Amino acid sequence: MAFLVKQMMGDKLKNMTGGGASEEAPGGGESAAASKGMSREEFDEYQKQQMEEKIERDKEFGLKKAERANLRVILRDKYRLPENADDEATVNMAGDDLDVPEDLLKMVDDDIQDEVKNESLFVNIQNMDVDAIKSKITNLDVEDMKSKAQTTMTGVKTTAEEKCSIM
Structure with a gap:
């Protein structure tokens, strides 16, 4: 009975009293391995695998985040909106690994070519x-x-x- 009360009310009491000291050692080697039904070596391999997966997820997340930032930078350039330093920093951190949709690049290039034509026509008219x-x-x-x-x-x-x- 005490176990159920402790389980249900323990976290709430810890939050109210400021956390307090924990009874179990965090990441406690043998006890954590034994609680999951693994040997120490299996548990170490399991933790290593989890860390590698987390690193891979973080890497993919960072790449997606940089691609979105790159897209925002391109659209800001296209529509002449104010620049955002956070987006530019994110793009710079990602390096050359960014993929930009080909349709967007084609659209931006077409707009730039149209602007060059219009500018040259306008410049020619001004110079006449x-x-x-x-x-x-x-x-x-x-x-x-x-x-x-x-x-x-x-x-x-x-x-x-x-x-x-x-x-």
Whole structure:
């Protein structure tokens, strides 16, 4: 009966009184091995295996954490958001082991190329003088553009008439 009371109330009493000294030795070699039904050598091997598994889990967790941080860094760069030192530190700790989804890299590269094109067009427009712009506008072949627009509209209209019985 005392065992049940101690088992049920022991932790609660320890927490209320500040913990107190434990009756069993922590990680107590022979007693812990005997309680699990193992010999000392088996218990040591078991503890070693558990430590190796824990290290492997921690390594995988750190890698996943660094990959997520790397993704956040890339998205912050893409959308020009403020940088986060914690994410950059996590990425630096992981080194070259990070995998970034190919779709994301392709999307970011496409955006960068579009920005370069737009910037170059804008820079070209800024560098032109007003006379050069006027000469380009006056040299446009308006009649050619008008005929292309009319043929395109005619093609769209005939396609629409073929596919739609109301027209």
